[in-house]
Each structure stands twice: as C-alpha cells, then as structure tokens.
Amino acid sequence: MTYKCVFSDIDGTLLNSKHQISEKTKKKVQQLAIQNIPFILVSARMPKGMHYFLDELQIKAPMVSYSGGLILDENQKVIYSKGFSVEMAKRLYKYIKYYYQIPVSFYVENHWMVDEIDEGIEEESIITGLKPEKLDLNGVKKVHKLLVIAEAGIVDRLEMSLKEKFSGLKIYKSKDTYLEIMDESVSKSSAIQFLCDKMKIDLHQTVSFGDNYNDLDMLLLTGKGFAMANGAQGVLESIPTHTLSNDEDGIVYALDNLVGE
Structure with missing residues (x-):
C-alpha cells in the first residue's frame, strides 16, 4: 500500500506513557514531511493543547481538535467549526x-x-x-x-x-x-473525510493510529487503521490491525513494517 497521508491521535498514541514524543517518532514524522506526506494530529484536545506538538515535530500541517469539532489548516486558521x-x-x-x-x-x-x-x-x-x-x-x-x-x-x-x-x-x-x-455530527472520521476531500487524497491511501474508543470511527474509515497495543480492549477487538504500544514506537513500527501487508 502506498500511503499519502497519516492521521494520528495524540494521547496514548503519539505520546508515550510519560506524555512525550520519542526521538525515533520525531525523526519518522520529519521524514514524512520531506516526502510531502502530511502527518495530521487528530485529538479531543483543544488547539492550544496541540500546537506544542506540531512545533516539537517541526512540521506544518492541518490539525483536528475536539475530535472533529474544530479543524485548522496548516496556517492554523479555522476551516471548520461545529459546536x-x-x-x-x-x-x-x-x-x-x-x-x-x-x-x-x-x-x-x-x-x-x-x-x-x-x-x-x-x-x-x-x-x-x-x-x-x-x-x-x-x-x-x-x-x-x-x-x-x-x-x-x-x-x-x-x-x-x-x-x-x-x-x-x-x-x-x-x-x-x-x-x-x-x-452529534462531530467525529474524527467526518473530519478526516473533510480534509481528504480538501487535499484531494483518496481515503484508501490514508493510514491512522489510535488507542481509544473515540478513535474507532477514524481507524475504520482510513485505508489502514492501526490500534496501538496499549489500546482499550474494545478497540483491540474491533480493529483487526494492531501495532506496538505507544512506549515501543508503534507508529514508526507500523509505517516501516506493516502498512504494505
């Protein structure tokens, strides 16, 4: 599978159990940026609680906050808002x-x-x-x-x-x-659909990562959705493709070893 966009939850997925992004994950995300593959954060957090991670990753990309209730473009301008x-x-x-x-x-x-x-x-x-x-x-x-x-x-x-x-x-x-x-209309999957339409990216060429119940619709929508090994039991049972935990660089492992399977 050739993927053109990656969507990732933050807590329990991008961040390890110490609430940090590993150096290995940072390096991988920066490699994606060089290849013009957007790495888009999709979280229940507010924008202010997400900006720091874009800076830490040294990337410029759209961002989905409030699990799809607010979408910002790569310049951090609001392009969708639903409350x-x-x-x-x-x-x-x-x-x-x-x-x-x-x-x-x-x-x-x-x-x-x-x-x-x-x-x-x-x-x-x-x-x-x-x-x-x-x-x-x-x-x-x-x-x-x-x-x-x-x-x-x-x-x-x-x-x-x-x-x-x-x-x-x-x-x-x-x-x-x-x-x-x-x-009730807000969801991570609807936000991803909105962004893919805007970026003209086929959903089949997208990858997503998540660990909890509010990630389920996102993981089921994208071309390949990976549940983190540390994910909630119901998520692991609902999503057939799993990767390593957030403490084992699960995002990097999946992108390097599992996406093509």
Whole structure:
C-alpha cells in the first residue's frame, strides 16, 4: 500500500506513557514531511493543547481538535467549526451539577473554562500544560465540548443518564474517568473525510493510529487503521490491525513494517 497521508491521535498514541514524543517518532514524522506526506494530529484536545506538538515535530500541517469539532489548516486558521448552543450547554451544566455535584469543563475554540478546580482538573492541567480559565459564557455563541472528569462509576452513571435525558449530542467516554459531550455530527472520521476531500487524497491511501474508543470511527474509515497495543480492549477487538504500544514506537513500527501487508 502506498500511503499519502497519516492521521494520528495524540494521547496514548503519539505520546508515550510519560506524555512525550520519542526521538525515533520525531525523526519518522520529519521524514514524512520531506516526502510531502502530511502527518495530521487528530485529538479531543483543544488547539492550544496541540500546537506544542506540531512545533516539537517541526512540521506544518492541518490539525483536528475536539475530535472533529474544530479543524485548522496548516496556517492554523479555522476551516471548520461545529459546536452546540450555549443554551444546551447550560442545560447540561445544571443537570450535572444538580445530580452529581462535580466540576464541568467548557471548551470554546481556544478557551478551557471551569466552574471549580479539583484533583481531576489539576491532573488534566498537568497533562496538557494548560491552565483553565474561570467560567464565563458572556458573548459565547456555541460550545465545542463539555468534559467531566470523575471516578469511573460516576462517569458510567452520568453517561447513561445524559443519553436518556438529552438528544442531538455525542456523549462518550474517552477514558474510564473522562466523559466528553459534543454535537452529534462531530467525529474524527467526518473530519478526516473533510480534509481528504480538501487535499484531494483518496481515503484508501490514508493510514491512522489510535488507542481509544473515540478513535474507532477514524481507524475504520482510513485505508489502514492501526490500534496501538496499549489500546482499550474494545478497540483491540474491533480493529483487526494492531501495532506496538505507544512506549515501543508503534507508529514508526507500523509505517516501516506493516502498512504494505
């Protein structure tokens, strides 16, 4: 298989368990850039939490944030944006606070806003290298994502109750302790389709890498989708092609040894 574009998740995929990009992976991505093969980051993160990695990789490429809710071109200009209304966000917020009394994160373009800070928010701040702002929805017209970080059991119950109560939303766990809420039309696969159409690249000539449930549609859409060995069990069971873990340079291994199979 000759591939013309690579799409990669960040956490648990591009980054190792120390939240770093290995030198071997950096070198491979830079080789792709020399060959004019775009290496495109596709993440649930906000743009501000992704720019650093483009700089570290020394590449200029489009970027997909909020799992497809916001797409930026190679000059970091917004070319696609999809969120849900502030009214819906407020309804969700009131419901979560009333029944669960846990912090809620609001993501609006390049802003991360929280109503209170707890251990989960502090850990997310350390992982992303970003500091949240105080919640202020004045002037906000749409919200790209809500995030709730809580114990796994609470997240499970909240996911079920929100799906029963609200419609028009995509509600899913990106980790056992992370619940993400976005517009129902948002997905990594739709973002990839959008970019491939724009770049005039055949989907059959694309490769993708991911480790978690919000990567599934991306891995199934591209010409070859690789689940990282450290991926969630359900992902490994759903995706037939696997590569080494994020601590073993799984992206490099697959591109060098498995893509042509």
